[in-house]
Amino acid sequence: MVVSDEQKVISFWILGIDRNKIPEIYTKLTTDQLLQIAQSYNDEYDLEGVIYPNHGESIFFYEKFEHVEGYSWIINMNVPPSPYGGGDMVSLVFSDEKACVEYMFDPSGYPIAPHSDDD
Template sequence: MSEKINKHLTAERAVQIAEEYKEKYNLSGTIDSTKERTVKFYNQFDDSNLPVWLVMVNIILTVFQADDEYTIVISDAEAQVKYLIDPNGHYYAPHTKEDGLTDEEFDKLWNEDSEDN
């Protein structure tokens, strides 16, 4: 039996939320909304039973990344970004800053490591 899902957002609104989030947190990459796989709705995702939109963001691949894109996970009910899944599959949420490092501190740490090698 198929259950009807009442979506709060449209694909276009999910892309708009993702673009606004990218701009606010100065994230790289482009969202190509002409591709069908760029934005997808899921009734459930990860460990939550909540509906979300996944928006794919294309980036330039570097030696530190396993893929050339990252994913912005948007809550359908809350109409806001929950977290990102980076190109290596790690979860990241710039809006929470729970990791204790600012973006500047993180960049400085990685730049110092790169210069040492």
């Protein structure tokens, strides 16, 4: 199912949702807030990412996602290709409850958390 904002600028897929529950889902974050958090994270950790919010494949909502309590969002960002291989995209995994990036998938698809002292 594709969901779009009123201006039809941002659209995204909703995955992992029982369609009968959609009227009962109330997220804390708006797409504007997600984009602001993503841009701040991008800048703070020098990811050099570009988000294309008007592409239907940039923002995803999940009712459940691994290692995230409650609802989650994923924003895909294009990044410069690495000389070490992998793709040209990273995926930021957000907690709707905490309003923050929990972790991200690097261009090779590995989960990492640049903001964590453990990495």
